[in-house]
Amino acid sequence: MALSLKNSINIKKKNRIIDKITRGGLLIPTILSASFVILIVFFVSMRGVSPFLNSQYGELSVDFIRFISGTTWYISPNIYGIFYIIINTLYVVILAALLAVPVSIFTALFIAKMTPRLISGFFKTVVELLAAVPSIVFGVFGLGVITGIVKNIAELFGTQTAGGISTLSTVIVLAIMIIPTITLLAVTAINAVEKDLEENSLALGATKMQTLFKVTLVKSKSGIFAGIILGIGRALGEATAVSMVAGNSGTGPNFNIFNTTRTLTSTMLLGLKETTGLDYDIRFSVGIVLIVLIILTNLILNFAKKKIGRFS
Amino acid sequence: MKKNNRFIRDRIYQILISLVSLIGLVILIAVFGYVIKNGSHLLSWDLLTGDYYSEVYDAYYDGNPVTGSEFVAPSNLDNETYFSTRWGIALKDDLDVEGHHYILVVYVDINSPLASLPDKNEEGNYVSVTSGQELGKIIFIDEGYNIMNPTDGAENAIQMFDENSDIYNIILTTSGKGIRGSLITTVYLIVMTLIIALPIGVLTAIYLHEFASKTNKIVGILRRMIEMLTGVPSIIYGLLGAAVFIPFVSSISNADGGSLISGALTLAVIILPVIISSTEETLKTIPDEYRQASLALGATKSQTTFKVILKSAIPGILSAILLSIGRIIGESAALIYAIGTAIKDEIIITERSTSLAVHIWSVMSGETPNFELASAISIIILVVVLLMNLTVKLAVKRISR
Numbered sequence: 234m235a236l237s238l239k240n241s242i243n244i245k246k247k248n249r250i251i252d253k254i255t256r257g258g259l260l261i262p263t264i265l266s267a268s269f270v271i272l273i274v275f276f277v278s279m280r281g282v283s284p285f286l287n288s289q290y291g292e293l294s295v296d297f298i299r300f301i302s303g304t305t306w307y308i309s310p311n312i313y314g315i316f317y318i319i320i321n322t323l324y325v326v327i328l329a330a331l332l333a334v335p336v337s338i339f340t341a342l343f344i345a346k347m348t349p350r351l352i353s354g355f356f357k358t359v360v361e362l363l364a365a366v367p368s369i370v371f372g373v374f375g376l377g378v379i380t381g382i383v384k385n386i387a388e389l390f391g392t393q394t395a396g397g398i399s400t401l402s403t404v405i406v407l408a409i410m411i412i413p414t415i416t417l418l419a420v421t422a423i424n425a426v427e428k429d430l431e432e433n434s435l436a437l438g439a440t441k442m443q444t445l446f447k448v449t450l451v452k453s454k455s456g457i458f459a460g461i462i463l464g465i466g467r468a469l470g471e472a473t474a475v476s477m478v479a480g481n482s483g484t485g486p487n488f489n490i491f492n493t494t495r496t497l498t499s500t501m502l503l504g505l506k507e508t509t510g511l512d513y514d515i516r517f518s519v520g521i522v523l524i525v526l527i528i529l530t531n532l533i534l535n536f537a538k539k540k541i542g543r544f545s
Numbered sequence: 546m547k548k549n550n551r552f553i554r555d556r557i558y559q560i561l562i563s564l565v566s567l568i569g570l571v572i573l574i575a576v577f578g579y580v581i582k583n584g585s586h587l588l589s590w591d592l593l594t595g596d597y598y599s600e601v602y603d604a605y606y607d608g609n610p611v612t613g614s615e616f617v618a619p620s621n622l623d624n625e626t627y628f629s630t631r632w633g634i635a636l637k638d639d640l641d642v643e644g645h646h647y648i649l650v651v652y653v654d655i656n657s658p659l660a661s662l663p664d665k666n667e668e669g670n671y672v673s674v675t676s677g678q679e680l681g682k683i684i685f686i687d688e689g690y691n692i693m694n695p696t697d698g699a700e701n702a703i704q705m706f707d708e709n710s711d712i713y714n715i716i717l718t719t720s721g722k723g724i725r726g727s728l729i730t731t732v733y734l735i736v737m738t739l740i741i742a743l744p745i746g747v748l749t750a751i752y753l754h755e756f757a758s759k760t761n762k763i764v765g766i767l768r769r770m771i772e773m774l775t776g777v778p779s780i781i782y783g784l785l786g787a788a789v790f791i792p793f794v795s796s797i798s799n800a801d802g803g804s805l806i807s808g809a810l811t812l813a814v815i816i817l818p819v820i821i822s823s824t825e826e827t828l829k830t831i832p833d834e835y836r837q838a839s840l841a842l843g844a845t846k847s848q849t850t851f852k853v854i855l856k857s858a859i860p861g862i863l864s865a866i867l868l869s870i871g872r873i874i875g876e877s878a879a880l881i882y883a884i885g886t887a888i889k890d891e892i893i894i895t896e897r898s899t900s901l902a903v904h905i906w907s908v909m910s911g912e913t914p915n916f917e918l919a920s921a922i923s924i925i926i927l928v929v930v931l932l933m934n935l936t937v938k939l940a941v942k943r944i945s946r
Contacts, residue, residue: 367875470778
């Protein structure tokens with residue numbers, strides 16, 4: 234009896250040790266997974282700082298003030314000014330959001346509130362499939378279809394475009410790509426609104442649409458805003474499709490929607506030939522600016538979201 | 546009266562919203578319609594299995610002079626195809642993807658003397674004229690040399706075939722523009738990426754859900770850092786690949802610059818958050834009774850986790866795999882940096898090559914974008930990605946029921 238008790242205590246001890254080892258072993262992949270964010274920031278910064286260092290590029294090295302405030306970008310003879318590219322990027326993304334947000338909210342209302350389950354399920358699947366379409370396919374579609382439409386629109390206004398490659402094409406492609414993101418989050422937010430609230434509004438004599446706009450949307454605006462933040466983040470970082478329709482203008486900022494534009498991501502992706510040298514390393518500097526821009530935008534929008542959420 | 550107005554306005558809003566919600570459907574149909582219209586005629590077994598780079602062969606005829614005209618044209622040839630009864634070959638004028646005229650071999654009779662010709666450049670090697678090849682310059686011998694230039698057109702070429710009994714020299718170009726290399730690369734990337742990311746992702750999810758304490762601050766920070774990965778744009782992952790994985794792979798293997806391994810490592814980081822969150826979601830759905838029952842039977846926590854919980858989490862892990870495959874197939878920006886954009890026919894994992902998506906980028910970013918090939922590859926990508934997503938959706942519905 235005593236022996237078996239001792240035995241069982243021993244086994245318990247052994248088991249506890251095994252569990253500790255397992256826990257420790259599992260911590261390794263977890264720390265590895267978490268470390269990639271640090272790896273990204275550290276190594277991209279290391280590489281992205283090098284164009285500004287005399288020790289790396291000597292006389293060729295780029296002046297940081299000129300880089301951050303410049304309004305021209307030519308690979309040869311090494312003129313790198315990123316200021317106008319930042320402005321163009323923000324301009325394109327804001328226009329895309331203005332286009333995408335109403336469409337997304339309407340689509341979300343339609344899916345969540347206005348149709349029988351079968352139809353709403355169908356439309357939700359459509360939006361989910363749209364979200365799964367890869368960026369490169371939207372690029373092909375953008376260059377093959379949207380630039381053609383934009384070219385025709387420009388001719389209606391009596392102006393010329395570079396074969397439809399323009400700010401407007403970029404805006405439309407981006408809007409198409411962020412509509413699914415915003416819509417899906419908006420559907421979740423709208424579905425989370427308590428039924429009682431809407432029923433109360435209807436009982437008070439409000440019409441269905443008044444209820445949707447003045448009760449449901451108001452109540453779910455915080456969740457919808459979260460979707461918009463996600464969509465804008467995605468739009469800022471979107472590279473392949475944007476590069477195919479943006480045109481990479483050499484100077485700016487450009488606010489004419491029929492002229493070519495240049496975003497941070499298209500600057501990084503287009504004309505990539507060498508994998509060493511100043512022209513390659515400067516793309517990492519653009520990468521740092523992109524990361525900073527995304528973080529700042531997120532912080533500002535999240536701050537705004539809190540402000541908006543308070544007044545509901 | 547006022548009430549009526551209200552309802553009219555209601556109706557207008559309703560119609561407006563319904564119309565706007567059609568936009569998503571219209572875009573999806575337009576995308577599909579465009580790639581199918583432009584690419585479907587290219588989709589063929591030859592496209593999937595063919596080389597991207599065309600090869601030029603230089604051959605001659607070494608048999609007896611061909612004098613009879615016993616070959617019969619197959620019945621399915623159209624009006625623009627010309628047939629030589631003497632040599633048993635059918636030709637047609639065609640335009641290549643860049644818009645140049647060339648003579649296309651449409652059909653070669655199996656008994657035709659052209660079915661096996663000795664290679665001029667490699668002794669003992671035989672070249673066969675087959676459908677899909679491009680016909681180059683031919684020097685015939687009959688009563689003297691007769692030269693057929695490819696610019697003469699298919700009708701002239703057939704006339705010369707019928708008039709001449711021997712071939713001194715024939716130049717053939719295999720069709721090219723096939724995507725076999727990129728197809729194989731994509732499969733390699735999927736397999737390698739999953740092998741790297743799956744264990745790390747699943748184990749991380751197990752730690753976070755089963756072992757880590759919910760209130761520990763450090764665990765919270767780790768979790769936040771992993772969540773941050775989902776917000777990183779894919780081009781930044783490309784920079785990570787270029788700055789970290791390319792030098793890393795170069796230092797441990799004979800790779801020089803970007804390689805499939807550096808690409809797979811980069812993709813692994815991209816799909817890691819997908820695998821972790823999907824696995825953790827399934828772990829959440831496993832009832833605590835399972836864990837308690839297993840522990841009560843005397844199993845250790847480790848045994849419980851790996852023998853009971855992990856087994857129940859398999860459906861979630863499978864759906865994570867499907868979603869990851871979709872992501873890997875569609876990924877372009879990251880791979881442009883982490884591997885490169887050079888299309889290859891021979892695939893070696895320590896060398897560069899393109900996935901299907903990057904193949905599209907390569908053919909679209911040249912001087913003359915090749916919309917047809919890009920659309921054909923897009924069809925393949927879209928079908929695979931959408932099937933994966935629909936399968937996951939249906940499976941999740943099934944399980945949750």
